[in-house]
Amino acid sequence: MSEVLVVIDHADGEVKKPTYELLTIARRLGEPSAVFFGSPDQGDAVAEKVKKYGAEKVYVVDDAQIKGYLVAPKAEALQQLAEKSSPAAILLPSTFENKEVAGRLAIKLGSGLITDAVDVAEGGVTTQSVFAGNYTVQAKVTQGTPIITVKPNSAAPEEAAGAGAVEAFAATVSDVAKTAQIVATQPRQSTGRPELTEAAIVVSGGRGTGGNFESVEGFADSLGAAVGASRAAVDSGWMPHAFQVGQTGKTVSPQLYVANGISGAIQHRAGMQTSKTIVAVNKDPEAPIFELVDFGVVGDLHTVLPAATDKVKERKG
Amino acid sequence: MNIVVCVKYVPDATADRKFEDDYTVDRVGVDGLLSELDEYAVEQALQFREKREGEDIEITALTVGPEKAVDAVRKALQMGADKGVHVVDDAIAGSDYIATSLVLAKAIEKVGADLVVCGMASTDASGSVVPAMLAERLGMPQVTLASVIESQGDQVRIKRDNEGSTEVIGATLPIVLSVTDQSGEARYPSFKGIMAAKKKPLETFSLSDLGVDAGQVGLSVAWSQVEDTTERPPRTAGEIVTDEDGSGADALVGFLASKKFI
Ligand SMILES: Cc1cc2nc3c(=O)[nH]c(=O)nc-3n(C[C@H](O)[C@H](O)[C@H](O)COP(=O)(O)OP(=O)(O)OC[C@H]3O[C@@H](n4cnc5c(N)ncnc54)[C@H](O)[C@@H]3O)c2cc1C
Ligand SMILES: Nc1ncnc2c1ncn2[C@@H]1O[C@H](COP(=O)(O)O)[C@@H](O)[C@H]1O
Numbered sequence: 022m023s024e025v026l027v028v029i030d031h032a033d034g035e036v037k038k039p040t041y042e043l044l045t046i047a048r049r050l051g052e053p054s055a056v057f058f059g060s061p062d063q064g065d066a067v068a069e070k071v072k073k074y075g076a077e078k079v080y081v082v083d084d085a086q087i088k089g090y091l092v093a094p095k096a097e098a099l100q101q102l103a104e105k106s107s108p109a110a111i112l113l114p115s116t117f118e119n120k121e122v123a124g125r126l127a128i129k130l131g132s133g134l135i136t137d138a139v140d141v142a143e144g145g146v147t148t149q150s151v152f153a154g155n156y157t158v159q160a161k162v163t164q165g166t167p168i169i170t171v172k173p174n175s176a177a178p179e180e181a182a183g184a185g186a187v188e189a190f191a192a193t194v195s196d197v198a199k200t201a202q203i204v205a206t207q208p209r210q211s212t213g214r215p216e217l218t219e220a221a222i223v224v225s226g227g228r229g230t231g232g233n234f235e236s237v238e239g240f241a242d243s244l245g246a247a248v249g250a251s252r253a254a255v256d257s258g259w260m261p262h263a264f265q266v267g268q269t270g271k272t273v274s275p276q277l278y279v280a281n282g283i284s285g286a287i288q289h290r291a292g293m294q295t296s297k298t299i300v301a302v303n304k305d306p307e308a309p310i311f312e313l314v315d316f317g318v319v320g321d322l323h324t325v326l327p328a329a330t331d332k333v334k335e336r337k338g
Numbered sequence: 339m340n341i342v343v344c345v346k347y348v349p350d351a352t353a354d355r356k357f358e359d360d361y362t363v364d365r366v367g368v369d370g371l372l373s374e375l376d377e378y379a380v381e382q383a384l385q386f387r388e389k390r391e392g393e394d395i396e397i398t399a400l401t402v403g404p405e406k407a408v409d410a411v412r413k414a415l416q417m418g419a420d421k422g423v424h425v426v427d428d429a430i431a432g433s434d435y436i437a438t439s440l441v442l443a444k445a446i447e448k449v450g451a452d453l454v455v456c457g458m459a460s461t462d463a464s465g466s467v468v469p470a471m472l473a474e475r476l477g478m479p480q481v482t483l484a485s486v487i488e489s490q491g492d493q494v495r496i497k498r499d500n501e502g503s504t505e506v507i508g509a510t511l512p513i514v515l516s517v518t519d520q521s522g523e524a525r526y527p528s529f530k531g532i533m534a535a536k537k538k539p540l541e542t543f544s545l546s547d548l549g550v551d552a553g554q555v556g557l558s559v560a561w562s563q564v565e566d567t568t569e570r571p572p573r574t575a576g577e578i579v580t581d582e583d584g585s586g587a588d589a590l591v592g593f594l595a596s597k598k599f600i
Contacts, residue, residue: 091481118500120465120466120470121482125470127436129474136467137464152355155569156567156568159566159567159568161565163560200510204508207505208503244599262499269375287352300593311576317577317579318587319580325581326587329586331587
């Protein structure tokens, strides 16, 4: 069986959940080989984790020459890995950065590219959700090595024992790939809450919060949820951009999405319409968000949410 | 100095966007316009020039698309771009990212650019890949997803929000820059701008003008092919309750419990 390259999503060696989802999907297409861009000392620990989800090989690519520059070196390294391993497909977690890596790689390899898949079936047929979630599209790469970026929450991670054989891969990075330099990096402070794109439950607030996110955050915490925001809330400076859900923010696809004081504009829907269950709290019974919901409360979020928070806590004991 | 802004003509997001029978995006039956996210690109190109008084800077708005796509260029001219380039050719219809980026790159080479500015994503395809592909093809530094742009001489620095961090990226012109909707509201065309736009030069190129072989682009050679599209069934109407003296919270928590979220 051919190898399928799976780029590992991690933060300083801490493997993230989308990696396991990708490995699960990769097994439908061939034998997963995980690709770790990072410090070689972390290679073994990472391999231990990914082999539980079927990684037969783990390519450890020392990122000393890579991490100081934007996107281009990673694309070069993957090109070299692909030339060596002739994979049946290359899968990447669908982040902005990885989509750019995939774009450059597609040109280098002369291969077709599919971005933001929400599923990949045996045979490589992908499913995408487009036009703000109003359509689903089935597509397939028809030339070269399929390069597919896959959104978080696209599959339930399934364990499967893999060999997890670690192989160091020395990539050669050209001078042209080193022309956009990362001059400074400021890691985002952890909120202690689940990551927005990975969370099973997302509780969001919009302009209707009036800038006070306490009720939203309190309710989120009672459910163990991530906190999100509409662009109106971000533009008002109430929440950092990293929390924005929608077309120009994050796309989320949780089991449960709770929109509070959010009207439901098309650009917001684009980022949350594929959530399994949708709930809204809004003062205005005519708010378009109510067209989407499984359950809606017409009311003031500042009274409904604190009361609901207390009740959730009571039930949980 | 030459600045080329890539502007895409897209179906209006607030209209009923559809697919054609061949699964290409319906770009004719639905009202189109300049992709809102490319307005930010035009804006940043204009600001780049405004901050460099006394320098001779020409801004070209470039689009690849059907006849009507010229509207996207016109809007950019109204906002303040100096000239327009429209690449139109029947063979381009149905092109994917790879073919589109090829045609754009050839057009950019023909015009000549010290700075290429793109939007963060097109509002129809929303791939956010074309700017990276252009950098790859043109051999220019990729300086993408900028929320803040600063430049001095031939040095450019941007702020970029990544998944877990905010980064400062530095590069030397010529570059490919893409800007986000955090980079600052785009201006509206003034009445004067609208009148002036009518007299601005607008060139139309075919594939052969760019030296691109028709066999390299279009639906038939697409590197990926759509096999099916399905309209999402409308969500079945949910239960809506009106809060009265705390009844909303009760009902809400009851619903969440019934779905096992608590
Ligand atoms: C190119 C482009 C990209 C965009 N990208 C995004 C994006 O990524 N994400 C995004 O969210 N938006 C995006 N937008 C903006 C989008 O069009 C809307 O403007 C935005 O989503 C509105 O945010 P909102 O729902 O919080 O505010 P509003 O539309 O003002 O709605 C506020 C709602 O709160 C309700 N409300 C008020 N007070 C209360 C209260 N006390 N209790 C309960 N309810 C209350 C009101 O009834 C109203 O329905 C984009 C727009 C453009 C043009
Ligand atoms: N057909 C096109 N004509 C002009 N510019 C385009 C075209 N397609 C993409 N672009 C540019 O590339 C950016 C990203 O597009 P995309 O990768 O499709 O999301 C857009 O914001 C435009 O600036």
